[in-house]
Amino acid sequence: MKNHLKAILIGISLLALLCGSALAQNTGETLIKNATVLTAARGTLENTDVLISNGKIARIGKNLRAPNAVVIDATGKYLVPGIIDCHSHAMLDAINEGSLAVTSMVRTRDVLDPTDMTIYRALAGGVTTLNLLHGSANPIGGQNTVVKLKWGHPLEDYVFENAPPGIKFALGENVKRSNFTPQPGQSRRYPATRMGTMEVIRDAFVRARDYKKKWDDFRAGRTKVPPRRDIELEPLVEVLEGKRLVHAHGYRSDEHLNLMLIADEFGFKVATLQHGLEAYKIAPEIAKFGTGVSIFVDYWGYKLEAYDTIPYNAYILWKNGVVVSINSDSGERIRRLNLDAAKTMKYGGVPEEEALKMITLNPAKQLGVDKWTGSIEVGKDADVAIWSGHPFSPFSYVEETLVDGEVLFDRAKDIARRSELKAERERLEKLEANLPPNKRGKKDDKKGGKDENPEATPDPSKGGNKR
């Protein structure tokens, strides 16, 4: 069975690579003609052309000319900035290192899977950038990675090199481990209360401050003995120095407020409150601290601490001047973040462009990458999607998604290749190596395996064997 799966997986990843290289064509110039451009920065531009050159947005205007460019006619269509999901666990082979209360030393960067199908499905929903966060098992979790969805590229290409480093914090029920019982042999871990959670964080920063002092003394020559390197505290020193962004999972407003107060005490700012389902209760305080909030637009009620949220959360935060983003935290919801943003217009009345910013420019700001992505402006990376209609209409769908100017999702091509892929799958399923162990060598025996047999015999003449 294991081999069976393995062979299918290998097949899939080879297909993915083929798919990627087949799509990797326009690295030069692309001219998107006559689109309705939702810039997410300077309003809506009707009947506008956008020229992409070397992966960047080179020009925006009417009747642009570029004789060597690949032309995409977007008449009647919408050009929209690539969606940025500020809270995702896609691509991660492991999400939680939950054995300790503080695991600042672990890095999501070490467990990235560039063949995760979530990537492709996200691209198909117009998403181009993800914030890959460690899980919420501990008050101070691991380091996050910001990636661009460079489907078909090697892993190294995914990493958003310009993005400042970050780290996951977490508060509340998950940290307390109140919603699941420890496995046999697993000890109960401190903290078990919200009191203990705050003390774990305070303790970590007291240690980080002491550690920094030792290095400062050494670097200033006050002592000749270098401190022993501590990879747990190093990232926290970066937090103290404002070089590493804190993304803090939490639900209850009091907890998030307490965290911001601790941060204030240690002289740093929390970059984002993740989830922040009750953030609307403390919107003025959040605005005062200059912290961003990354929320579900209206997902609620799945656990006790998610019971007090309201779909008007985004509106109240926005009205208070807080930078709000709407995230998915899900390989499913990531495909329809456009409709989540649209809901903010209904729940409270966020203006259209502000609603769009909540899935584009605002998460870019929260992740410190707004200089490069998040809106359609000259000089920015060409991370854009062409939608069949307004992205806030449920009847619209993505036609093409471009990352750094390269078309990495193309609905027409996707549809065109389906029969070919189906045939390929059927062929692979019949291979000896892919049969379950008890079926090998007796392929013709149909008894007992009725459900397993593919329904049609693949015709090798109809393609499918590209290698």
Place this chain on the structure above:
Amino acid sequence: MTVRKSGRTVEAGLVPALRDTSFSRKLVFKFQMVNKHLFSAAIFVLFLSSLLLAQNGPADQNQTGREGTFAIIGARIVTVSGAEIPNGTIVIRDGVIAAVGPNVSIPRNAEKIDGKGLTVFPGMIDAGTNMGLLEIGGGARGTVDVSETGDINPNAKAYLGINPHTSHINVTRVNGITTVLSMPSGGLISGQSAIVNLNGSTQSEMAEVPVFSLVIDFPTVTTFSGFNPFSGPRRINFDQAVKRRDDRVKEIKDVFEAAKQYARAQEAYAKDNTLPYPETDLKMESMVPYVRGEKPIIFSAQRARDIRAVIKFVDDMKVRAIIFGGAEAWEEAEELKKRDIPVIFNDIYQNPLSNDDPYDSNFSSPSKMSEAGMKFCISTGDDGSNARDLPYQAGLAGGFGLSKDDALKSVTLYPAQILGIADKYGSLDEGKVANVVVADGDILDPRTNIKYLFIKGRMLPLTSRHTEFFERYKDRKLSDPAP
């Protein structure tokens, strides 16, 4: 929610009607504190309820909202059953749609609602939820009543477990969903579903069909065999998985066979009471209408192979079936049509079943069912808290091949037909129950606002737990001194 005063109990009537808003709760509390005389208290409550609920008559006070004769004039009317009326009037009276059309005479006593710029839709129907059986899934087990202990629970009735005061009801209906099927889940035979309207202080006030169907969580073929946090998922091989499924199906069949025998014994005794008296067995008793094919059975099944297994079961047992799930139901279109088995599709917010399925396989599944001429509807399959997304799920299917017309039908008329209530629900026709939604745009669009809401002809306030929190916090300012 019993308010005790002066040694007497003030129950039913006033208090349940008020309990929906925390504001009113506060007022009731205040009233308890300040009033010593029951009489003046009652007058005060009457005054308050009339203030809050806008002219509730005394006979009318056991439900939220208010009764009346309403005429929505000059609106676009999407009847769903017939042609759209670009500029028409709909009259609601005595809980039903009294008239609908371009030229309708308006009763003199009708409360007139200007429909200019507004569109009238039938209330939407979510044919697959656990509405009222669960308040908070995680960390509040006391609020969870979805699954009984054990595998065989045909006598567990959703009707008796639905909490009429769950916050999910208001949250759902203010988005235009007015009727739901609520069902138990889990085990093999999960229990029996109910069709309820999303208003009422008691289960009987809510119920349209208290016991609609049996619910069977049909066993699937899966190699997954538990999860170990250290070594990951445990798997069995495919043949073992098929055998495990077949064994589980056999367990269900055994119950059906036993129920048939039970029914036969009951019938025999009815004809000849010299026979030994057959003892009553609640589980078997519950099964009788289903083994006789009198009532439908909802089978959850997603993959084509699981649907084929359901079809085989249906053929063997000669029962009436509805598929719940149906991600790959379109692949079995012919077999399902042949047996008149409809599909309550609940996969819009689900990822494709396999990695190499097309990315939009679930988005486009309804359009494939439509093209194949299948009987289907779209449901959220949600536990209740997020069932309010029903229109947007249908909208999404509308982006992937389903016509806009069918998308709307798939959450109105089609579920009504599948649930056997299309004579009363699902479209705006004269004589039908007045579950009516008035919106400022396309009801399937997440940007659209609901302006008026009627359930069984009662005009309901557009309030919920969420609007209450919104009102409380929307203008909150930084406290002084700041933290």
